[in-house]
Amino acid sequence: MNQTRLILCGGFLGAGKTTLIWDVAQRLMAQGKRVGLVTNDQAPELVDSRLLKQSGLQVAEVAGSCFCCNFNGFVDAIHSLRHDVQADVILAEPVGSCADLTATIVRPLKKYHNTEVIVSPLTVLSDPARLKSILYGGDGGLHEDAAYIYRKQLEESEVILITKTDLLTDEEKDKLLKDTQACFHHTKVMAASTMNGSGIREWFKEVANRQGAGTKILDIDYDKYAHGEAVLGWLNGTVALSGQNVYWDTLLKDIMTGICKVIKKENLRVGHIKVIAENGKLYAVGNITGDVSTLQYRGTAGVSDNAKLIINARVETTPEHLDEIVREVLLEAIDGQCTDEVIAWRYLQPGRPNPTHRIV
Numbered sequence: 001m002n003q004t005r006l007i008l009c010g011g012f013l014g015a016g017k018t019t020l021i022w023d024v025a026q027r028l029m030a031q032g033k034r035v036g037l038v039t040n041d042q043a044p045e046l047v048d049s050r051l052l053k054q055s056g057l058q059v060a061e062v063a064g065s066c067f068c069c070n071f072n073g074f075v076d077a078i079h080s081l082r083h084d085v086q087a088d089v090i091l092a093e094p095v096g097s098c099a100d101l102t103a104t105i106v107r108p109l110k111k112y113h114n115t116e117v118i119v120s121p122l123t124v125l126s127d128p129a130r131l132k133s134i135l136y137g138g139d140g141g142l143h144e145d146a147a148y149i150y151r152k153q154l155e156e157s158e159v160i161l162i163t164k165t166d167l168l169t170d171e172e173k174d175k176l177l178k179d180t181q182a183c184f185h186h187t188k189v190m191a192a193s194t195m196n197g198s199g200i201r202e203w204f205k206e207v208a209n210r211q212g213a214g215t216k217i218l219d220i221d222y223d224k225y226a227h228g229e230a231v232l233g234w235l236n237g238t239v240a241l242s243g244q245n246v247y248w249d250t251l252l253k254d255i256m257t258g259i260c261k262v263i264k265k266e267n268l269r270v271g272h273i274k275v276i277a278e279n280g281k282l283y284a285v286g287n288i289t290g291d292v293s294t295l296q297y298r299g300t301a302g303v304s305d306n307a308k309l310i311i312n313a314r315v316e317t318t319p320e321h322l323d324e325i326v327r328e329v330l331l332e333a334i335d336g337q338c339t340d341e342v343i344a345w346r347y348l349q350p351g352r353p354n355p356t357h358r359i360v
């Protein structure tokens with residue numbers, strides 16, 4: 001078959017990667033294109049994969065390790081989408097705390113798999129609230145070593161896509177574009193919103209036809225990078241819930257607000273907390289991507305006796321404490337209205353990145 005266009009959408013936790021690839025996949029499919037998506041996480045049981053699959057999209061998952069440390073797993077995912085879907089375009093989302101993608105993914109793909117894929121310029125998505133803070137010398141609401149990763153991601157990007165511009169005024173958006181461009185002279189800086197659709201077509205046009213990806217090799221301190229990842233506790237849990245006529249949206253809200261209370265009380269820094277409640281084809285999602293004001297909900301899971309809950313939390317604390325927090329909030333929220341059966345529950349601290357390849 002023909003070469004597949006591969007578009008890597010990187011960027012820090014919660015920047016809007018899954019939402020963007022979901023949006024673009026729908027647009028491309030409406031034009032008759034065959035699209036595959038690749039999700040990625042340090043552990044199995046991903047909210048992102050469920051969310052994309054709920055919309056009938058073709059998703060391959062690389063779970064248990066990032067693309068860079070499991071390059072062969074990433075290549076297998078690309079092969080499966082080429083084989084199963086004959087994908088014209090693959091949109092792939094690396095783990096949000098990953099950097100050094102040019103040396104560890106883009107260049108190895110170009111070197112070893114250039115008959116199968118054409119790699120687009122590396123896009124790094126950036127949430128405006130974190131970006132503003134980072135640009136003007138702040139920490140983006142992150143530990144200084146996690147903020148280091150954020151800066152390195154921007155530094156290696158070939159396209160920076162400022163996301164969530166619906167949350168900005170036109171003046172704020174123009175200023176952020178101008179200031180970001182001033183800091184990253186040799187990078188194309190763009191802005192988009194999946195909420196109102198602005199900028200998406202322009203971004204896709206920019207990356208979908210360009211070649212010559214893999215130009216920027218990072219000078220990166222792997223000790224600092226490893227520590228920036230290790231300050232985050234990581235929890236992925238899946239629970240089956242059963243009750244009688246349970247209002248799942250209310251339960252989801254109880255869980256998210258319960259978590260927010262703890263974040264506020266303990267002043268915890270959040271990478272991203274996402275929870276999906278699935279009731280057959282109905283689903284609702286809650287996300288927290290920074291302080292508690294970032295709490296957002298989408299969808300509705302309706303009312304029924306059974307549902308599945310998937311929780312993915314990345315918070316600056318020990319994995320053990322994160323486990324304790326999520327468990328307590330969950331038990332309090334379901335108390336008296338349903339029973340829970342844990343299907344999978346993992347909490348961990350990401351290990352030191354050890355890329356399969358590093359081509360500089």
Ligand SMILES: Nc1nc2c(ncn2[C@@H]2O[C@H](COP(=O)(O)OP(=O)(O)OP(=O)(O)O)[C@@H](O)[C@H]2O)c(=O)[nH]1
Binds near residue numbers: 017194
């Ligand atoms: N207002 C607004 N919110 C957005 C937009 N795009 C994404 N979001 C929200 O941002 C949150 C995080 O979005 P995701 O797409 O899950 O972010 P991500 O980068 O995939 O996160 P990780 O996979 O955890 O790294 C969700 O609550 C989305 O609804 C946007 O254009 N506008």
Ligand SMILES: [Mg+2]
Binds near residue numbers: 017019048
């Ligand atoms: Mg995602």
